[in-house]
Each structure stands twice: as C-alpha cells, then as structure tokens.
Amino acid sequence: xxxxxxxxxxxxxxxxxxxxxxxxxxxxGACSLAERKVSAWIQGRPGPSRxxxxxxxxxxxxxPIMQKLGLFHLMADGGKLLFKEDPIPGHVNKFYxxxxxxxxxxxxxxxxxxxPFGGYIDQAGQIIPLILANLDIGLLGVFAISSLGVxxxxxxxxxxxxxxxxLGGVRASAQxxxxxxxxxxxxxxxxxxxxxxxxPGTLSLAKVVEFQSQPGFWGGxxxxxxxxxxxxxxxxxxxxxxxxxxxxxxxxxxxxxxGFHTEYGSxxxxxxxxxxxxxxxxxxxxFVLLFLGGWNPLPWxxxxxxxxxxxxxxxxxxxxxxxxxxxxLIFLAKVLFFIFFFMWVxxxxxxxxxxxxxxxxxxxxxxxxxxxxxVYAIAIAFID
Amino acid sequence: MSDTYFYIFAAITVASALAVVFxxxxxxxSLAFLLSLxxxxxxxxxLDAQLLAVLLxxxxxxxxxxxxxxxxxxxxxxxxxxxxxxxxxxxxSTIAGALxxxxxxxxxxxxxxxxxxxxxxxxxxLLDLKIYGAKxxxxxxxxxxxxxxxxxxxxxxxxxxxxKFEGLEDVK
Amino acid sequence: MAVIEVERKPLTLAERxxxxxxxxxxxxxxxxxxxxxxxxxxxxERPPIPPGYRGVPTLVKDPNGREKCVSxxxxxxxxxxxxxxxxxxxxxxxxxxxxxxxxxxxxxxDMLRCIYCGLCQEVCPEEAIWLQTQYSxxxxxxxxxxxxxxxxxxxxxxxxxxxxxxxxxxxxxxxGNVH
Numbered sequence: 001x002x003x004x005x006x007x008x009x010x011x012x013x014x015x016x017x018x019x020x021x022x023x024x025x026x027x028x029g030a031c032s033l034a035e036r037k038v039s040a041w042i043q044g045r046p047g048p049s050r051x052x053x054x055x056x057x058x059x060x061x062x063x064p065i066m067q068k069l070g071l072f073h074l075m076a077d078g079g080k081l082l083f084k085e086d087p088i089p090g091h092v093n094k095f096y097x098x099x100x101x102x103x104x105x106x107x108x109x110x111x112x113x114x115x116p117f118g119g120y121i122d123q124a125g126q127i128i129p130l131i132l133a134n135l136d137i138g139l140l141g142v143f144a145i146s147s148l149g150v151x152x153x154x155x156x157x158x159x160x161x162x163x164x165x166x167l168g169g170v171r172a173s174a175q176x177x178x179x180x181x182x183x184x185x186x187x188x189x190x191x192x193x194x195x196x197x198x199x200p201g202t203l204s205l206a207k208v209v210e211f212q213s214q215p216g217f218w219g220g221x222x223x224x225x226x227x228x229x230x231x232x233x234x235x236x237x238x239x240x241x242x243x244x245x246x247x248x249x250x251x252x253x254x255x256x257x258x259g260f261h262t263e264y265g266s267x268x269x270x271x272x273x274x275x276x277x278x279x280x281x282x283x284x285x286x287f288v289l290l291f292l293g294g295w296n297p298l299p300w301x302x303x304x305x306x307x308x309x310x311x312x313x314x315x316x317x318x319x320x321x322x323x324x325x326x327x328x329l330i331f332l333a334k335v336l337f338f339i340f341f342f343m344w345v346x347x348x349x350x351x352x353x354x355x356x357x358x359x360x361x362x363x364x365x366x367x368x369x370x371x372x373x374x375v376y377a378i379a380i381a382f383i384d
Numbered sequence: 385m386s387d388t389y390f391y392i393f394a395a396i397t398v399a400s401a402l403a404v405v406f407x408x409x410x411x412x413x414s415l416a417f418l419l420s421l422x423x424x425x426x427x428x429x430x431l432d433a434q435l436l437a438v439l440l441x442x443x444x445x446x447x448x449x450x451x452x453x454x455x456x457x458x459x460x461x462x463x464x465x466x467x468x469x470x471x472x473x474x475x476x477s478t479i480a481g482a483l484x485x486x487x488x489x490x491x492x493x494x495x496x497x498x499x500x501x502x503x504x505x506x507x508x509x510l511l512d513l514k515i516y517g518a519k520x521x522x523x524x525x526x527x528x529x530x531x532x533x534x535x536x537x538x539x540x541x542x543x544x545x546x547x548k549f550e551g552l553e554d555v556k
Numbered sequence: 557m558a559v560i561e562v563e564r565k566p567l568t569l570a571e572r573x574x575x576x577x578x579x580x581x582x583x584x585x586x587x588x589x590x591x592x593x594x595x596x597x598x599x600x601e602r603p604p605i606p607p608g609y610r611g612v613p614t615l616v617k618d619p620n621g622r623e624k625c626v627s628x629x630x631x632x633x634x635x636x637x638x639x640x641x642x643x644x645x646x647x648x649x650x651x652x653x654x655x656x657x658x659x660x661x662x663x664x665x666d667m668l669r670c671i672y673c674g675l676c677q678e679v680c681p682e683e684a685i686w687l688q689t690q691y692s693x694x695x696x697x698x699x700x701x702x703x704x705x706x707x708x709x710x711x712x713x714x715x716x717x718x719x720x721x722x723x724x725x726x727x728x729x730x731x732g733n734v735h
Contacts, residue, residue: 042585044594096411140438147446151418154453158411166457173454177447195514348585349578 016132020112028108028277031339033074038343048073081270089160089263096159101264101271104152107145108278114141115285116206118295118328120320121307127213129206130324138204139191142286143184146241149279150176152272153243153250153260160263168259171354172250175240178361179247183237185369186230189376190223190290205286209294213302220300224291229372231291233365238283240361243276245346249354277339284338285331292334295327303327390430397423414452421445435516610674610687613665614712615705618720622653623709624684627660631676631685639669640676655726663705667693682721686712 007015033048040047048070056063066072088094116131116138150173157169191203194211212222224231240247251259261272288294296302307323352360396419403416421444428437520528570576596603605611618624627644645661647654676685690711695701703711 038589041589041593044588044591046593046595046597096415137434137438140435140442144438144442144446147442147450150446150450151415151453154450154457155415158453158457170454170457173450173457177450177454180447344582344585344589345578348581 013132017113020117020132021109024109024112024278024281025274027281027339028274029078030074031277031280032077032273033070034339035343035346036073037070038340039347042344042347051076078270081266084266086266086268091161092263093159093161096155097263098268100152100156100159101268101275103155104149104275105271105278107148107152108275108282111142111145111279111282114138114145114205115282116209116289116294117285117331118324119206119209119303120324120327121304127210127304129209130328131206138202138206139187139286139290140203142205142282143180146279146282147176147180149275152275156264156272157250157260160260162263164256164258165260165262168250168252168256168262172243172260175243175247175249175357175361178358179237179240179365182233182361182365182369183241185366185373186233186237187290188373189227189230189380192373192377192380193223193226205289205294209289209296212293213296213304215302217300220302222291222293222296222299225299227291227372227376229368230376231287233369233372234287234290236360236365238287239342239345240357242279242283242342244280244342246349246352247357248351249357252351254351280339280342281335284335284342287338288331288334295331297330303330390427393423393426393430396420397427410456411453414449414456417452418445418449421449605689605691609689609691610672610677612667612690612693612703612711613670613672613676613685613687613708614690615663615684615708616686616712616715617709618717619714621714622656622722623659624682624717625660625663625680626657626682626684627663628658628681630679630681634675634679636673636675637669637671639666639671640664641666653722655729656722660705663708665703665708667701667703668698683715683717683719686715688712 037047046068049068051070051072052063052067053072053075056066088097113132116129118130119127120130121127153172153176154169157165157167157172160166190208194208195202208223212220214220218226239245243250249259250256251261253259256262261269264272293299293302297306303323303326306326400416400419400423404413404420407413407416421440425437425440425445428434428440615623615625627642629642629644632638632640632642641662641664642660643662644658647656647659653659672687674687677687688711693701
C-alpha cells in the first residue's frame with residue numbers, strides 16, 4: 001500500500017486509469033456475449049454453449065457449467081476478431097476510415113474517469129467516493145466527452161464512401177444532437193434539488209449519491225421516486241444516445257445493411273461494439289448514480305446503515321477495503337442489471353422509423369423535459 | 385511544465401485553425417475546426433477555467449461541429465475546383481487580419497495590462513459553478529438577454545428565408 | 557359484397573404514450589426468458605420422425621433377401637428433376653431368382669438433384685423404392701453425393717412384404733395356370 005502511494009503521481013494516476021479500463025473493457029467485451037445469451041433465452045434458444053477448450057474440459061462440475069454459459073465463446077470471438085484479416089476497401093478514405101474506430105473507443109473509455117463507482121468510510125464517518133477525477137463538473141464532463149463519440153459514427157459513415165454507411169452517419173449526427181438536449185435538460189431537476197440555496201453548488205455525481213443516502217423519508221428516497229419523469233426522459237435519451245434499439249437508426253440492419261459499420265470488418269468493427277457497450281455501461285452507471293442511489297443497496301437503506309449492522313460482526317466490516325469492495329459490488333450489480341435491461345428492451349421492441357425518432361425527440365421528449373424542469377424549478381422554489 | 389502544455393495546446397489550436405482555412409475537403413476542414421476547439425479547451429483548462437472548457441467541448445465540439453458535418457453531408461458539399469481565394473477575399477481578409485493584429489498589439493501594449501490583479505483561485509473550486517451562474521443572472525443579465533435576442537432574430541431569419549410561404553402574399 | 561366495415565377506434569392516451577405496450581412486451585419476453593428452451597441440441601438430440609416421412613430415397617430387399625427392383629425404369633421416367641439413372645441388366649439363368657423379370661445392373665440417385673417428392677415411391681410397381689427416415693446427407697464432392705446401388709441397399713435394408721408377387725407367379729407357372 002505504501003509502495004503505491006510512494007510512486008510518482010503520474011504513475012499512480014496511470015495505474016488507476018488502467019485499472020478502470022481493465023474493468024470496463026472486459027465488461028464491454030462480455031456484453032457482446034451477454035447480448036447473444038439474452039437474445040437466445042428470450043427467443044427460447046440455449047444460445048452459444050459449445051466451445052470448450054481441451055485444457056479445461058477435464059474439470060468436473062465447473063467446466064460444463066462454463067460451457068453451457070458460453071464463456072469460452074467470448075474468448076473464441078475475441079480471438080477471431082483479433083486475428084482474422086482486416087480488410088480496408090479500396091474506395092474508402094483511408095485516414096478517416098482508420099481514425100473512426102479509434103475516435104469511437106477513446107471517449108467511451110475516457111468518460112469513466114468522471115464516474116464514481118464506489119465509496120469507503122473514513123475515520124470521521126464521512127463517505128469518500130472512489131473516483132478517478134473528482135472534479136466539480138462531474139456530469140458535464142461525462143456529457144462533454146461522450147458527445148464526442150458521435151464523430152466516430154459520422155467519420156465512419158463518411159469515410160466508407162458508400163451509400164448505406166453514409167446514411168447511417170447522417171442519421172447518427174442528427175439523432176445524437178436531438179437527444180442530447182433532452183438528456184441534459186432531464187438531469188437539471190436533480191441538480192436544482194441538490195444545489196439548494198446556501199449550499200455550495202456542485203455538479204458532482206458523488207454528491208448526488210450522498211444526497212440520496214441521507215436519513216429520513218425525503219432524504220433516503222432515490223431520485224427515481226422523487227423525479228420519475230426526469231428518470232424516464234433520461235432513460236429514453238440514454239437509449240437514443242447509445243444507439244440501442246429501438247433507436248439504433250445509425251445501424252438499422254433492416255434498411256441500411258449495417259449502417260455506419262457496413263464497410264468495416266474484424267478488429268475495427270469490434271472496436272465500434274466495444275465503444276457502444278462501454279457507452280452503455282457508463283450511461284447505466286450514471287443513471288444508477290443519479291436516480292437509483294448509486295452504491296446504496298436499497299432505497300432508505302444507505303450504505304452506512306448496512307456497514308453499521310455489519311460492524312457488530314467484527315472490526316473487518318468497517319475496514320475501508322471491505323466497505324469499498326462492498327460498495328463497488330452493489331454499484332456494479334445495479335449497472336449490470338441495467339445492461340441487462342438494455343438487452344431486454346432490445347429483444348422486445350421493434351425499431352422506430354427514422355421520422356418517428358425525430359418526432360419523439362423534438363416534439364415529445366424535449367417539451368416533456370422542459371415542462372419537467374419548469375415544474376421542478378417552481379416546486380423547489382416554493383419548498384425553499 | 386505548464387508552459388510546455390501551453391505551447392502544445394497553442395500549436396494545436398493555431399495549426400488546426402490554419403487547416404480549417406486551407407483544407408479543400410469540407411469534412412476535413414470541419415474536423416480541423418473540432419481539433420482547434422479542443423486545443424482552446426485545453427488552454428482554458430490551463431487557466432483553471434474547467435467549466436468553460438467543458439462547456440466549449442460540450443456545446444461547440446459536441447454539437448455545433450456535428451451539425452456542420454450533418455449539413456455538409458446532407459447537402460453533399462464538395463470542395464470543387466473553384467479557387468480557394470477570390471481577389472476580393474484576399475484583399476478583405478488581409479485588411480481584417482491587419483486590423484485584428486493591430487488591435488491585439490494595442491491591447492497588449494496597454495499599460496493597464498501589466499497591472500491587472502492576479503486572477504487568483506476562486507474561494508473554493510466547488511463554488512465556481514454557482515458564482516458563475518449567479519453572475520450570469522445578475523451582473524451580466526443584460527448581455528445574456530441581448531445575445532438570446534440576437535439568436536432569436538437569427539432563428540426567425542432562417543425560418544423566413546427557408547420556408548416557402550405559399551398563398552401568403554403579405555409575408556413576401 | 558361481404559365487406560365488413562371495422563370502425564377504427566382512436567388510440568387512447570395510454571396507447572399513444574406507448575408505455576403500457578412496452579411494459580406488456582417486456583412481460584412477454586420475460587416469460588420467454590425464464591421458460592425452458594424449445595430448441596434441441598441437434599446432433600446429440602434428434603427429432604422424432606413422423607410416419608409417412610419422406611427422407612432419402614432408398615432401395616429395399618424383400619424378407620428373403622431378394623432385391624425387389626426389376627429395373628422397369630418407371631421411377632427414372634417419373635422423376636421430375638431427373639435424379640435417377642438406371643442401367644437395366646439381366647438376371648443370370650442359374651440364379652435363384654431367374655424367374656424374376658430383370659434386375660438393375662446399376663442404380664444411381666443423385667442427391668444433389670433429388671427433391672424428395674416421393675413420386676418414385678408412388679410409381680414403383682414393385683414397392684422397391686422407399687423414401688425412408690434418413691434426412692441428413694452430406695459429402696465433400698459431387699461424386700460423393702450420388703448414391704449408387706450398393707449405397708442405396710445399405711440405406712434401405714429390408715422391409716416386410718405382403719405379396720411375394722414373383723414367388724406366387726412362379727408357383728402358378730409351375731401349376732400350369734398362367735393367365
């Protein structure tokens with residue numbers, strides 16, 4: 001432990017960043033397998049359940065379970081995508097064609113620095129959030145960086161120099177801009193609520209969680225109960241921003257072949273998907289932090305209370321390492337549920353038509369978000 | 385160290401701003417503009433203006449340039465073979481550039497500049513945002529309203545110019 | 557004209573928000589998610605074959621081990637995709653089955669052409685060609701996909717026979733009342 005803190009600052013920061021990437025990258029990769037499995041179960045199929053490498057086949061109980069869950073298909077898929085030939089079609093704009101997947105991955109993995117993914121309790125009983133960059137601008141940072149992700153789709157669509165990817169790129173740019181407005185407006189009530197007059201203003205996500213873990217009925221209530229409309233608008237906009245069904249206009253296999261990634265293959269193609277799943281993971285994380293109490297296990301049951309109960313069992317329960325791991329696990333469980341929810345919705349709903357997407361974004365969601373902000377602004381003004 | 389960062393970001397900003405002007409490929413020019421904005425955001429970060437940097441990236445880099453690209457792609461604008469600069473453009477831009485440089489030079493030579501108070505850290509970084517908002521809605525309310533009004537006029541102008549008012553002779 | 561005008565009701569507010577529909581859809585998919593899978597793991601589990609199934613056409617022998625085909629070539633003529641090719645041959649006079657008219661010298665069914673229509677089975681006067689239960693054929697070359705006579709009998713095996721037509725005919729001949 002001391003060894004770590006004696007390292008130069010930039011080494012510490014890089015190590016922390018690499019650790020966070022080492023978590024989110026496999027999650028994003030595993031999501032592709034989860035997607036296959038969830039789609040299979042919903043359609044009454046067993047899904048991928050064949051691959052079994054010989055060096056683990058002899059293990060009695062675990063190996064068949066892993067085989068049935070298709071865990072080795074993840075390795076097989078990854079290996080295939082890494083090693084198969086990576087063609088660049090002759091008619092593309094090579095520089096931007098190669099740039100697009102890189103631009104896709106960088107913002108997707110960078111946003112994680114603004115997301116607090118757990119917390120521990122220090123000696124003073126204060127919750128210290130586990131976060132890579134504890135900036136005041138937290139949420140704005142996430143929005144800013146993730147809004148750069150749209151360029152990968154636009155670039156990919158444009159550089160492919162063919163019709164369907166081009167249409168996908170045009171759709172992506174219009175759709176992502178449209179829903180960004182509703183998304184930003186939908187979180188305003190949350191920050192109006194926590195930035196009550198007389199307190200220091202903040203956009204930090206950790207503060208939002210802190211606010212949801214106060215004692216009392218109103219303090220302990222998660223914001224999803226206090227502001228259901230905000231949560232709903234945010235969730236719908238999140239679906240649109242991450243290009244998930246029913247909003248996956250840029251891809252829409254039915255009418256655009258593969259959309260922006262039609263001309264891509266093997267590793268570059270897989271990078272787009274890692275980026276999409278990473279966006280999904282971070283987006284679900286932010287939804288959990290804003291509206292579902294972050295690392296608090298249940299509404300009206302904050303983490304401190306659980307640690308208080310456990311501390312009767314021994315001193316280990318209050319150790320920062322234990323509390324930190326516990327909070328990260330609770331948070332991850334909620335995020336994973338949301339990733340599952342994304343997939344569940346994907347395999348339930350048909351895709352909207354493009355004009356419907358625009359109509360919902362501008363004529364339904366945006367007025368709803370604005371009305372929501374006004375109502376909460378008035379209500380908060382009256383309460384204060 | 386911070387000097388090095390300044391030079392890096394300044395070089396990115398200036399080089400990509402030049403690329404915006406000289407690139408013939410419209411999409412490439414827009415992307416150079418994006419890079420230039422990111423460089424400016426980096427410079428803002430150097431000045432501890434995190435909010436400004438983030439808003440610049442969020443609004444300009446995230447949305448405005450994406451809109452530019454959307455329009456370019458929608459209208460399928462190509463650079464074409466026309467000369468980059470017409471004679472008129474060269475003359476006018478030279479004059480404008482000279483004026484701008486003179487203005488910057490005069491501003492830099494002003495004696496007050498040397499005596500500007502240290503910007504100093506805000507009392508707390510956490511207070512930054514709130515102070516910013518409060519200033520915007522009290523001290524600088526008039527400029528905000530004026531800018532908003534300007535945008536409204538621009539929007540109305542676009543609607544009038546682009547919409548075909550059939551059967552409405554008086555509007556024409 | 558039997559046209560029934562159905563009055564189209566305007567959508568209610570709940571229907572226009574689309575949310576109850578989404579929730580009921582999610583409920584449906586959830587039911588399928590927890591329900592057991594309906595697919596079968598094919599090479600390990602095989603589907604039950606219903607009676608009357610038309611699988612790969614095969615040639616069969618009668619219970620005495622005699623090949624039933626008499627190479628009348630009706631199946632060859634009736635076969636819509638012309639998958640069957642028969643080379644007729646004589647039965648040597650010293651054979652046990654010399655009383656039978658003829659036998660195929662070679663009998664080939666091209667499984668790349670066969671459309672499993674079952675006309676050959678229907679037309680066969682000797683009940684010698686049967687579409688049985690095998691449904692999966694594969695091979696690496698085109699030549700491999702042509703079933704020759706040996707292969708056809710291997711696939712067909714022996715089927716029970718009610719008539720023993722040629723034995724009856726021989727017995728009648730020996731009793732002298734050939735009609």
